[in-house]
């Protein structure tokens with residue numbers, strides 16, 4: 402197992418410890434969340450009662466694999482806790498997400514939760530956001546025109562592909578990955594991108610993370626705010 406996979410396992414297992422009996426949770430997307438789901442599945446098999454609202458079709462598959470009971474929005478619009486991964490986390494706990502293309506559902510689910518907990522291996526902790534290409538979800542209609550407006554903010558952008566075909570999100574949209582290099586004001590950029598007609602959502606998660614589980618000097622720690630941060 403690689404060091405990164407070992408870290409994903411550790412933070413995923415630690416996150417499962419934050420789920421309490423009777424909770425309704427948001428179930429994130431990605432390989433780190435997969436380790437969380439595996440650990441949560443073990444706790445459910447031992448008797449923990451949990452219901453999960455998925456953040457993607459892939460997240461639904463994860464729930465099925467690990468026997469995590471699923472709900473949808475007709476059951477509740479309020480979640481106790483949302484647990485998800487991240488592609489980059491800055492010292493102010495702003496994040497880039499959407500490497501797996503699930504940013505829209507991930508943001509909707511996170512915004513419905515009382516508490517949002519993110520899990521990340523050390524490679525995700527950055528001094529400033531923007532090395533990871535920022536995913537921007539765009540409706541297909543007129544996406545060429547929307548991309549031109551996006552290019553005014555970030556000329557280095559590309560429509561995401563998968564298997565030689567355009568990548569299509571769970572909501573039927575395209576994603577443009579935008580290489581900013583460095584994002585100094587994520588909140589301002591999120592607002593500017595959101596103002597472009599045709600942009601559905603971008604992968605900037607600003608002010609969303611209540612807590613982060615990561616490794617510091619090889620030890621799993623829970624960061625509950627900017628004062629706990631050691632990197633950057």
Ligand code: 5RP
Nearest residue numbers: 431432433486499500501503
């Ligand atoms: C998917 C996401 C994931 O949380 C993010 O890409 C991290 O994935 P991984 O844990 O596989 O590195 O935002 O849209």
